[in-house]
Amino acid sequence: MKVNIVSRSGREFIKGGLELNDSATVADLQEAIHKRTKKFYPSRQRLTLPVQPGSKERPVVLHYKKSLKEYSDGNQNTLTVVFKDLGPQVSYRTLFFFEYLGPLLLYPVFYYFPVYQFFGYKGERVIHPVQTYALYYWCFHYFKRIMETFFVHRFSHATSPLSNVFRNCAYYWTFGSYIAYYVNHPLYTPVSDLQMKIGFGFGIVCQLANFYCHIILKNLRSADGSGGYQIPHGFLFNIVTCANYTTEIYQWLGFNIATQTVAGYVFLVVATSIMTNWALAKHRRLRKLFDGKDGRPKYPRRWVILPPFL
Numbered sequence: 490m491k492v493n494i495v496s497r498s499g500r501e502f503i504k505g506g507l508e509l510n511d512s513a514t515v516a517d518l519q520e521a522i523h524k525r526t527k528k529f530y531p532s533r534q535r536l537t538l539p540v541q542p543g544s545k546e547r548p549v550v551l552h553y554k555k556s557l558k559e560y561s562d563g564n565q566n567t568l569t570v571v572f573k574d575l576g577p578q579v580s581y582r583t584l585f586f587f588e589y590l591g592p593l594l595l596y597p598v599f600y601y602f603p604v605y606q607f608f609g610y611k612g613e614r615v616i617h618p619v620q621t622y623a624l625y626y627w628c629f630h631y632f633k634r635i636m637e638t639f640f641v642h643r644f645s646h647a648t649s650p651l652s653n654v655f656r657n658c659a660y661y662w663t664f665g666s667y668i669a670y671y672v673n674h675p676l677y678t679p680v681s682d683l684q685m686k687i688g689f690g691f692g693i694v695c696q697l698a699n700f701y702c703h704i705i706l707k708n709l710r711s712a713d714g715s716g717g718y719q720i721p722h723g724f725l726f727n728i729v730t731c732a733n734y735t736t737e738i739y740q741w742l743g744f745n746i747a748t749q750t751v752a753g754y755v756f757l758v759v760a761t762s763i764m765t766n767w768a769l770a771k772h773r774r775l776r777k778l779f780d781g782k783d784g785r786p787k788y789p790r791r792w793v794i795l796p797p798f799l
Contacts (some may be wrong), residue, residue: 490557492518493569495539501574509557516553522572532648535573562708585638588657592665593631599669600624610675617679622689623672623748630740631697641703643710645717663757671750674757685747692743699736700727706733718778718786729792731768737765738795769792 493506501508507521519531520542537548538560598604600621605614623755637649671677679685693715701724709719738761745753772793781787 490561490767491567492521493567493570494572497571497573505592507533511558514553514558515555515557515560518551518557518570519553520563528580529572529574533575535575537571537573539569539571554774575650577651579654580647581597581644581649582638584654584657586635586755587643587654588661588753588787589631589634589638589685591658591662593628593635593719595662595665596627596669597624598726599673607726611678614675616673617677618766619685619747620673620677622685626689626692626744627669629785633700635698636788637703641707642666643707643712645710648678664752664759668750668752668756671752677750680747684749688745688747691745692740694745694746695736695740699733699740702726702733702736720775720779720786728796729794730772731764731794734764734768734794735772765794 490511491506492509494501494502503522503525507518507525509517509521515536518530518536519534522534523530525621531553536551538551540546540548548571549560557568560570600616605615680688696788703727705721705723709721721730721732725735730736738757741753741757741760772791776788779786779788
């Protein structure tokens with residue numbers, strides 16, 4: 490089979506195209522492109538079928554496991570695909586590791602080291618119990634996230650653009666430092682003992698619930714990340730589409746009840762806004778995929794992310 494590779498502008502990307510076996514898969518094509526170009530390794534490639542000029546339809550993305558014949562549309566000898574460079578890529582595990590490592594390492598700096606001397610505070614610093622418990626809570630959360638990244642999560646996409654590492658690290662590392670600065674501040678005023686216990690107690694329950702939600706999501710995919718979109722069932726997923734986001738939001742609510750800083754609530758609002766947008770997109774996608782037509786199951790009626798009760 491001959492495969493012609495063109496750019497999105499229609500120009501020939503690999504002169505003369507490529508000759509592949511009739512049984513070749515999209516993954517074989519990606520490897521062949523890599524051998525010819527060197528720079529464009531498979532995870533950096535996005536291959537689609539051509540669309541008619543002026544068409545508003547989204548192009549069909551070639552799945553790496555499928556045979557090229559499945560996309561040939563009756564022509565078994567020639568196939569034209571459109572190549573797009575996705576730019577430098579990193580694995581999702583690498584991305585998540587670095588974005589979570591920053592808050593895990595930066596927060597203890599504000600607790601253990603005399604950094605506030607550089608901000609003009611020369612007096613003796615008194616560490617309140619809530620500040621110590623907040624350190625344990627914070628470090629447990631981000632250590633848990635890193636462990637889930639390597640041992641729980643299964644990713645449908647192998648890689649992410651390298652630029653996301655800098656963007657995500659800027660978000661997590663900045664907010665981590667921002668919150669740590671105020672929670673560990675020498676002038677910090679602790680909440681009541683009862684409020685602290687309620688906040689951390691509720692937050693820990695939500696962290697454990699969040700971990701269980703991730704286990705449920707893990708079981709929807711095979712070890713290689715395949716499995717496509719499925720309807721999650723069980724536990725809080727019977728109530729909300731994105732129970733993992735719900736428990737993530739509530740665990741930070743618990744942290745803020747216990748520590749009560751403006752910085753913490755700013756982070757909560759921003760994080761809730763981001764996760765709500767993700768949840769709305771996923772909810773719409775699942776409702777569209779599982780519409781009850783042509784033998785497909787119908788997506789059950791659920792809240793998107795936050796039910797009207799805790």
